[in-house]
Amino acid sequence: MKSKEKSRRKRRNRWVFIGLVPFAIMVLAFQLAPVLSMITGSFRPDVGSGFTLHNYYTALHSPFYLKAIKNSLLISAYSSLIGIVVGLVCAYSVSRFSPAIRDRLLMLSNMTSNFAGVPLAFAYIILLGANGVFTLLFRHWGWSAFADFNLYSWSGLILVYVYFQIPLSMLLLYPAYYGIREQWKEAASLLGASSWQFWRTVGLPILAPSVFGTLGILFANAMGAYATAYALVGGNYNLLVIRIGSLVAGDVTNQPNLGSALAVLLAVSTLIAVFLNHWMTKRSAKYLTSGEGVG
Amino acid sequence: MTEKPRAGWGHVSLQVLLLVYLLLPLAATGLYAFAKNWQNTVLPKQWTLEWFNAMFTDMRFFTALWNSFYLCAISVALSLVVMLPAVFVLTVYFPKWESFMKGIVVLPYAVPGVVAAVGLIRTYSSGPIEIAGTAYILIGAYFVAVLPYMYQGIRNSMLTVSAPELMQAAELLGAKPIKAFLTVVFPNILPGVMISTLLSFSVLFGEFVLTNMLVGAHIPTIQVYLYQRSGESGHLSSAIGITYFVFILLLSMVLLKLGRRLNRGTRP
Numbered sequence: 001m002k003s004k005e006k007s008r009r010k011r012r013n014r015w016v017f018i019g020l021v022p023f024a025i026m027v028l029a030f031q032l033a034p035v036l037s038m039i040t041g042s043f044r045p046d047v048g049s050g051f052t053l054h055n056y057y058t059a060l061h062s063p064f065y066l067k068a069i070k071n072s073l074l075i076s077a078y079s080s081l082i083g084i085v086v087g088l089v090c091a092y093s094v095s096r097f098s099p100a101i102r103d104r105l106l107m108l109s110n111m112t113s114n115f116a117g118v119p120l121a122f123a124y125i126i127l128l129g130a131n132g133v134f135t136l137l138f139r140h141w142g143w144s145a146f147a148d149f150n151l152y153s154w155s156g157l158i159l160v161y162v163y164f165q166i167p168l169s170m171l172l173l174y175p176a177y178y179g180i181r182e183q184w185k186e187a188a189s190l191l192g193a194s195s196w197q198f199w200r201t202v203g204l205p206i207l208a209p210s211v212f213g214t215l216g217i218l219f220a221n222a223m224g225a226y227a228t229a230y231a232l233v234g235g236n237y238n239l240l241v242i243r244i245g246s247l248v249a250g251d252v253t254n255q256p257n258l259g260s261a262l263a264v265l266l267a268v269s270t271l272i273a274v275f276l277n278h279w280m281t282k283r284s285a286k287y288l289t290s291g292e293g294v295g
Numbered sequence: 296m297t298e299k300p301r302a303g304w305g306h307v308s309l310q311v312l313l314l315v316y317l318l319l320p321l322a323a324t325g326l327y328a329f330a331k332n333w334q335n336t337v338l339p340k341q342w343t344l345e346w347f348n349a350m351f352t353d354m355r356f357f358t359a360l361w362n363s364f365y366l367c368a369i370s371v372a373l374s375l376v377v378m379l380p381a382v383f384v385l386t387v388y389f390p391k392w393e394s395f396m397k398g399i400v401v402l403p404y405a406v407p408g409v410v411a412a413v414g415l416i417r418t419y420s421s422g423p424i425e426i427a428g429t430a431y432i433l434i435g436a437y438f439v440a441v442l443p444y445m446y447q448g449i450r451n452s453m454l455t456v457s458a459p460e461l462m463q464a465a466e467l468l469g470a471k472p473i474k475a476f477l478t479v480v481f482p483n484i485l486p487g488v489m490i491s492t493l494l495s496f497s498v499l500f501g502e503f504v505l506t507n508m509l510v511g512a513h514i515p516t517i518q519v520y521l522y523q524r525s526g527e528s529g530h531l532s533s534a535i536g537i538t539y540f541v542f543i544l545l546l547s548m549v550l551l552k553l554g555r556r557l558n559r560g561t562r563p
Contacts, residue, residue, distance in 0.1 A: 019380035036414075118525075
């Protein structure tokens, strides 16, 4: 009886395979083949054929590309760290509100994340660009503290990157606070622990996996951010994404294989960061028992 | 939650500060779009509809809007047609492959758009299928870009309505798999599928990297148009930017409404 049922199901399974064919074709054509082509291309010279590590050598030795990698890593690290700190504080604060207000606040902050990329770069140019509203206003008022600020530079990029990191950071971090139960705080204070001691020895260790996981997502997010940087500084600031874009689809230089090598390096960095998140989520799942006021 | 939330003045002012910070760029864009000139004052002195007028009389704006619209619609429709049967077959018949699927589907999430564009340009700018710079390559790229949203959305809806059990019941009663899917599972997952469809649409509507690198000025979408006009007038690009944002906002409000109704439906 059971084997009959099994063979009946098996016969049917042969047919249901058809449902997977279009999906397999699309993924092969537009996801796997391009990735494969990029990886093989990164080991090929731009002129001639054969196997070479020259593209990677150029990427990691030329001061120009090395600078791009360094700039990207630093901007991503700084903006993620600032995003995490602000996100931690704001997420804690948001978790103190009633669920109705909390959801409304999170919705508002998330709404602004639709305002990313090109429109966001413009908004900042309007506010703080060379002829920005604030720039002129500060000059008019004689506030010299802001006179040196340049939006199209390192500090400007960090400012804009932080803007799109904060809503994401808050959204990813606030559930973690629900893993810390109010009773634990009470127990700790009954045992004589100060608020600081509680957070240092109980709170933060529980939050740690979520913090590192979120850091991974934020870092990957910043490393791959193209539209904002492209619209803000164009080719004038040396960033990895900008270099890749101009090597592959640029008008002036066209070195697709060097571009591929840089793209592989970028993908490796974001994959590591996302993997960190995956690993940390697994760890924090141990603490965050399901349904603690979340959801 | 058992404890009473206690949000003191500190928390309230912190949240207000955060919202001001987050809404400031939006407000600036909005004001700039209506301002005649805005210099040395906190608020503009004179208002005008000139910039919106300029935008709505520019044929390129409507071309860009149409380009965005049809590219997103075709990509999302294609994704639905391909993903619905695939996710259905996987959740009902091959649940063991789920983790493998997750790997494939998460990839576009972990790999930045620039990297995806590099691979696509390499693959399709020469060789047997030369579709670089055409709408086809972009639709393919868009398909991959919305994979995570579509897969998660469809899969979650299937699991919430317990599609495998529904299928078993329907088949026990003598329905063929296709008929059981179309008459039993599909109507039940429709609201959830609608949400992922709209979400994917809004994600693609805001897409810039793939569009700019793969087709660029050949098929200017609304984002590329916004970028092109930016050099000319800040006021005009603000008008475009704010129009775009209002559109996305309306779309996400519909999404939210749908989501709320869905939650009420499943949890009476």
